[in-house]
Amino acid sequence: MKTQNNFAHFSRGGKLSTPYLKFTKVDAETAKKAFTPQELKQIMDMFVYFDKSGNKTIQRDDLGFALRAIGYLVTTIEIRELGNYLDPKKTSTLNFEQFITACYNVRNRKPNKQEIINALKIFEKNKSGYIDVKEIKSIITKIGDVLNLTEFDTVISEITQQHNGFIKTDDLVNLLIMS
Template sequence: MKTQNNFAHFSRGGKLSNPYLKFTKVDAETAKKAFTPQELKQIMDMFVYFDKSGNSTIKRDDLGFALRAIGYLVTTIEIRELGIYLDPKKTQILNFEQFITACYNVRNRKPNKQEIINALKIFEKNKSGYIDVKEIKSIITKIGDVLNLTEFDIVISEITQAQNGFIKTEDLVNLLIMQ
């Protein structure tokens, strides 16, 4: 396995722009060994789901959706950089070997419930276990990998809100890590 570090690369010409991201090039057989049979089935099922053409390929633009649907926490920037790494010729399609390489490189990025709860505690009032919906909406729709207002409303509608406009922190976390 070869780890590629890209300190000299720029975002132009299909080269990586983030010097801190490292990806490991592995063949499909080696990558498969890193997953349990259940994880491997989930990866294969997701690949088949996104293979709309039936050519055993997926669109590079669907990489993020597929990885997130499996349950990996990846940012938009990581997805873009991974796409550039996997598809240096800019074909805009990925085969299964490239897809499982992507999964291999992000396999340790599944959410840890307690870490997410701890991160959200700063938004709780008086350590009550509840978060103000307006405050979390402002953050989620403006910072990081943002949701638009409609997406936020759809997500938040899954959570029972207290009458005072607050939601339980744990309910939000459970929704975020739901698989």
Template sequence: MAEKGGLGTGMNMTEEEKYYWEAFNLFDKDGSGSICKDEFGKATRALGFNPTDQQIADLLKQYDTNNTDRLEFVEFKTLIKELYKKNPNDKNAIRNAFKVLDRDQSGYIEAKELKEVLQKCGQSLSDDEISEMIAVADSNKDGKINYNEFTEYMCRPIK
């Protein structure tokens, strides 16, 4: 049985692919294995980019290889890789992504905020799963992510 978005069952993903897969799944609200134009716009903005509606439409048209007006995971991954190549370590994109997650503008991303953002995106994760996500970037182990930790995590080389 194939998984949604064109990934085969048991396929080993790189860290980079896992990152894109998580972003993709956050916005594939109906579980169809593809995301529509609106979902794609939200996904790119959550990843720190700030495209206009016209740019979203143009990108969708360019990368939708099977002409469904939707992006499957493989198409999404290819497109996001290209965006990152064109804008490596874009500080504005990273700052915008941080602001989306730092809902109370405290300068930190806490578990509660991350959980709220993910729930608004249609993802219900357990407290343990949220804690694991925070722990990945929380280099000083204070239970929350500050802007420097977030930037360091987002700009790390992906293998």
């Protein structure tokens, strides 16, 4: 499988940033094999549901709705990038092979390490390379896909470099990318 990185975006600061998804060029049969029979049925059912005209295609504008209905968390930018990747001629429709490829790419996406680093740098005091365990614990146990306190303590215990209540930012980044 070949990974393509065709897109770049400007961040709020006007600097060039890396794309949200790196796409894997994969044929539909290979993509289908990556899913369990139950997942494949759900994907097929969702495709049929969004095939409003009955011509075995869905509107490119419905891609985000369909992916989210399956349960994938995708951003508007990721959907736009995926649409551009799957439909470079801008036909505005996607067939099932393109849709299953979209599902495969979203499911198998890898986190963007630089984005995680940038996000965690916000929590560093004085750009020290360390984050206060209490502060990150407060955030992770209350926002987003929350962890309970026991889960947090289990995850953090995997990071061996705790220094007086601080976690080395690089260690936390590596842990987040592994999971």
